[in-house]
Amino acid sequence: MNIGEFSSLGKKKEVKKNENKGMLVYTRVSSKDQESNKSLIVQLEQSRKFASANKFEVLGEFGGTYESASGDFTRKEFSRLINHVRSMKDKPYGILLNTINRFSRTGGSGVALATDLVESMGVHLFDVSTGKDTTTEEGKLEIYRDLLKARQENLDRMKHTLPGMEKYLREGNWLGVAPRGYDQYGPKVKDMRLYSPKQKIVINHEGELLKKAWRWKLEGDKDFIIIQKLAELGLKLSKQAVSDMWRNPFYTGLIAHKLLDGDVVKGNWEFLVKPYDFMIIQEMLKVNNVGYKQDKTNSNRPLTGFVRCECCGNKLTGYEVKSKGLHYYKCQGCEKGSINADTTIKSKLKGANNLFQELLSNIQLTDDLKDLFQKQLRYTYEALNGESEQENTIINKNLEKLEKELKELKMRNAKGLIDDIEIYNELKMELEEGITELKRKLNIENSQISNLDKFIDYSVSISSNINNYWSSSDIYTKKRIQELVFPEGITLDIKNRRYLTKKTNSVFEISSAISGGSEGINENGSEETSEPSSMVAGARLERTTFGL
Numbered sequence: 315m316n317i318g319e320f321s322s323l324g325k326k327k328e329v330k331k332n333e334n335k336g337m338l339v340y341t342r343v344s345s346k347d348q349e350s351n352k353s354l355i356v357q358l359e360q361s362r363k364f365a366s367a368n369k370f371e372v373l374g375e376f377g378g379t380y381e382s383a384s385g386d387f388t389r390k391e392f393s394r395l396i397n398h399v400r401s402m403k404d405k406p407y408g409i410l411l412n413t414i415n416r417f418s419r420t421g422g423s424g425v426a427l428a429t430d431l432v433e434s435m436g437v438h439l440f441d442v443s444t445g446k447d448t449t450t451e452e453g454k455l456e457i458y459r460d461l462l463k464a465r466q467e468n469l470d471r472m473k474h475t476l477p478g479m480e481k482y483l484r485e486g487n488w489l490g491v492a493p494r495g496y497d498q499y500g501p502k503v504k505d506m507r508l509y510s511p512k513q514k515i516v517i518n519h520e521g522e523l524l525k526k527a528w529r530w531k532l533e534g535d536k537d538f539i540i541i542q543k544l545a546e547l548g549l550k551l552s553k554q555a556v557s558d559m560w561r562n563p564f565y566t567g568l569i570a571h572k573l574l575d576g577d578v579v580k581g582n583w584e585f586l587v588k589p590y591d592f593m594i595i596q597e598m599l600k601v602n603n604v605g606y607k608q609d610k611t612n613s614n615r616p617l618t619g620f621v622r623c624e625c626c627g628n629k630l631t632g633y634e635v636k637s638k639g640l641h642y643y644k645c646q647g648c649e650k651g652s653i654n655a656d657t658t659i660k661s662k663l664k665g666a667n668n669l670f671q672e673l674l675s676n677i678q679l680t681d682d683l684k685d686l687f688q689k690q691l692r693y694t695y696e697a698l699n700g701e702s703e704q705e706n707t708i709i710n711k712n713l714e715k716l717e718k719e720l721k722e723l724k725m726r727n728a729k730g731l732i733d734d735i736e737i738y739n740e741l742k743m744e745l746e747e748g749i750t751e752l753k754r755k756l757n758i759e760n761s762q763i764s765n766l767d768k769f770i771d772y773s774v775s776i777s778s779n780i781n782n783y784w785s786s787s788d789i790y791t792k793k794r795i796q797e798l799v800f801p802e803g804i805t806l807d808i809k810n811r812r813y814l815t816k817k818t819n820s821v822f823e824i825s826s827a828i829s830g831g832s833e834g835i836n837e838n839g840s841e842e843t844s845e846p847s848s849m850v851a852g853a854r855l856e857r858t859t860f861g862l
Contacts, residue, residue, distance in 0.1 A: 335369065336372075337372050339365075344382050354377075356412075357416070364440070373406055386423055386427060405437050411441060419467070424465070428448070432454065480573045483579060488581060494551075495518065495565070495586060500513045524549075530543065531595055533797060541553065565592070613789045617632075617643060617667065618632040621666070622805045624806055624808070625651065626651075628647040631643070632655070643655060651808055653665070653806070663811060675781045677818065679777040681778065691774070709755055723742060783795060
């Protein structure tokens with residue numbers, strides 16, 4: 315029998331061929347600091363040169379940024395590359411990498427991903443620096459060994475660097491970039507104005523605004539209200555950014571890092587929120603997350619959680635007798651410490667809400683004193699905030715000085731008296747930035763002054779109608795008014811049905827002082843004294859007083 319006659323029945327080994335000679339390029343560096351050392355440019359140029367020499371066509375370029383290869387699909391650009399390959403109907407011939415460790419340093423995971431690309435999709439990996447590729451069995455083994463080697467290198471590096479990183483953290487230093495609200499000085503910075511031999515983290519202008527945000531959060535403001543308030547002050551933050559901030563212990567001046575193995579270390583920077591207040595907010599967030607919270611939003615009981623019992627100091631809670639449709643406030647610490655919320659036809663005694671309305675009526679401004687109050691408020695504001703004019707004077711002097719220096723510098727350059735153009739540009743940029751910053755501060759001050767009339771008119775309007783404002787508002791605004799008028803809260807003598815106040819807002823103290831004393835008013839209605847009310851002396855009167 316001639317076996318050759320059966321050759322047509324023989325089966326040949328199937329070899330998956332990819333006739334496409336198109337290539338994708340992926341470049342990366344492992345840290346943000348490396349972005350400025352031209353490594354990315356070199357990687358890209360080498361890959362393009364390799365493609366040209368081998369008559370490959372570059373179909374797309376990915377990466378071009380810093381992405382740590384310790385994870386595969388935690389890298390946005392790398393994930394985009396792989397997803398793009400998987401979605402392509404006509405697969406590229408391969409992926410060009412300057413070195414194979416740019417592809418992955420995860421070891422087994424990287425090898426599995428490379429195998430999937432090569433075996434399932436016919437997309438090969440090319441190491442441009444060594445010429446290795448996966449087009450042959452030997453080449454595959456070399457590439458896979460190099461991927462495992464890259465993982466080992468990472469592990470060896472970690473053994474040497476992790477103890478040093480832990481020590482660095484325990485000394486109160488921060489690893490990485492400080493969050494919004496801080497300027498970070500150190501030896502490795504792009505902006506040389508932030509250079510410092512040692513790390514130094516300081517609160518900047520944004521940080522001062524974020525301090526307010528933390529305070530507002532503690533006072534119970536909703537996130538969307540806080541975002542709106544910050545935007546009005548010139549700081550725009552997304553909802554997610556604000557949510558992340560509440561959960562970041564960095565703002566407490568503390569370091570909680572996985573390298574510390576559960577320990578918490580005090581950082582070498584000033585906090586924006588006290589650790590105790592931070593933990594209160596964490597509890598508030600937990601309550602919101604699980605969906606349970608105290609019922610402080612019932613429109614019939616706006617004083618819940620605001621008024622304290624005069625006897626024991628506990629905050630009053632609220633409840634409803636559903637069978638009667640009646641609402642009550644109750645002190646959990648006192649026997650019989652309960653009071654009806656509203657006065658009803660059947661009830662003989664006034665309710666807590668009605669008593670509160672009377673309290674507001676007693677401090678609100680009467681019509682015959684509006685003009686006098688307006689004058690007193692303006693004088694008090696100007697007296698207590700007089701440093702604004704002084705600040706404007708100082709800013710204008712400094713601005714005039716810098717503009718003069720810039721003009722002289724440009725004149726010297728025009729006359730050819732400056733030899734080093736780089737030094738000239740640096741000085742020019744420094745002066746221009748200083749001028750821009752001073753003008754920004756000046757605009758803020760002028761804007762505040764221009765809004766003074768609106769502020770006073772609004773203050774007069776609310777001061778003379780605070781009772782009506784409160785009674786006709788929704789539950790949220792009611793609570794804001796309560797906190798506005800009585801910033802330290804109030805207490806209620808339940809037995810005698812009488813409110814006791816500790817501190818009243820400055821504006822209402824002025825109103826009360828004017829209303830309570832006629833000796834300071836002449837027959838023609840003018841003031842006898844030009845001194846600001848003693849009740850607000852020594853305290854700044856903010857324009858944001860009525861930010862309801």
